[in-house]
Amino acid sequence: MLFGAPLAVMVLGSLQRPLQPPPDGLALWPDPPSWSNYRDVGAFLPWGRLLLNSALVALVAVPVTVVVASLAGFAIVTARGRMRRLLVGVALLMAFVPAAALWVPRVVVLRELGLTDRTLSVAVLSLAGTTPFYVLLFALAFAQVPRSVLEAAELEGLSPYAVWRRVALPLARPAVGAVAALAFVHYWSTFMDPLTLVASPQRWPLALGLRGLSEMEAALYPIFLTGAVIATAPAVLAFLVAQRAFFSAAEGRS
Numbered sequence: 001m002l003f004g005a006p007l008a009v010m011v012l013g014s015l016q017r018p019l020q021p022p023p024d025g026l027a028l029w030p031d032p033p034s035w036s037n038y039r040d041v042g043a044f045l046p047w048g049r050l051l052l053n054s055a056l057v058a059l060v061a062v063p064v065t066v067v068v069a070s071l072a073g074f075a076i077v078t079a080r081g082r083m084r085r086l087l088v089g090v091a092l093l094m095a096f097v098p099a100a101a102l103w104v105p106r107v108v109v110l111r112e113l114g115l116t117d118r119t120l121s122v123a124v125l126s127l128a129g130t131t132p133f134y135v136l137l138f139a140l141a142f143a144q145v146p147r148s149v150l151e152a153a154e155l156e157g158l159s160p161y162a163v164w165r166r167v168a169l170p171l172a173r174p175a176v177g178a179v180a181a182l183a184f185v186h187y188w189s190t191f192m193d194p195l196t197l198v199a200s201p202q203r204w205p206l207a208l209g210l211r212g213l214s215e216m217e218a219a220l221y222p223i224f225l226t227g228a229v230i231a232t233a234p235a236v237l238a239f240l241v242a243q244r245a246f247f248s249a250a251e252g253r254s
Helices: 004-014 037-043 047-078 081-095 100-112 122-128 132-143 147-155 160-171 173-189 192-197 206-215 218-250
Strands: none
Touching (some): 004 218, 047 081, 047 160, 047 173, 081 132, 147 160
8 A cells, every 4th residue: 555555646647637736635536637648758858768778777787686696695605604604794784884875985986997977887886786685685595495405416516606507596586586676676766876877868767867857847747747657667567577586585485
């Protein structure tokens, strides 16, 4: 209910007629609905380019995030003794670092490497696994795999990489789906990352480009809500498609 109510208000608001006063109270149902808003919104923003930029970022960042985070999680599970505790402690410590504290150092490092103001600048962040939470989620999933299974694979002569790819990762499919869905939502909707890393409007993703609609006059609020629906729909769809994997991973099943 708490999740669906704002979405319902946004969708219904996108069907209101522009240049009309907002509805009173809970009278949100448009009469008649203005479906033309979804056609007219194209006159305010270059939707094709914005959608393409966001799709490129997600297409690169999501698989890289899954690979890097799962490798890090597998390293935690296969480490022993103090090293394992140290790796878990580092991951937990990094998880508590505020994201805002990393904005300036991140911009400085990527600028020195010549990786700012590019369409895929935001996707570069996936090389660090995006967030320690994904690493810990994979570590929990891999911890459910019996150690005897991993040891048997090693006795058959498989390298650590082969054990991760051919044994551990297939048994952690729910975690893979959960992290992929969460990473897609993150990279599709992130605003501050492209704001700090991408200066050229032609390279902006959809979430940042949507800011242009917020500068319109208040009477055109249905157009802004129409843009918000278009920007939100892929993220909601990704969650609905992957919700079984998400909840399975949350329950620790593999």
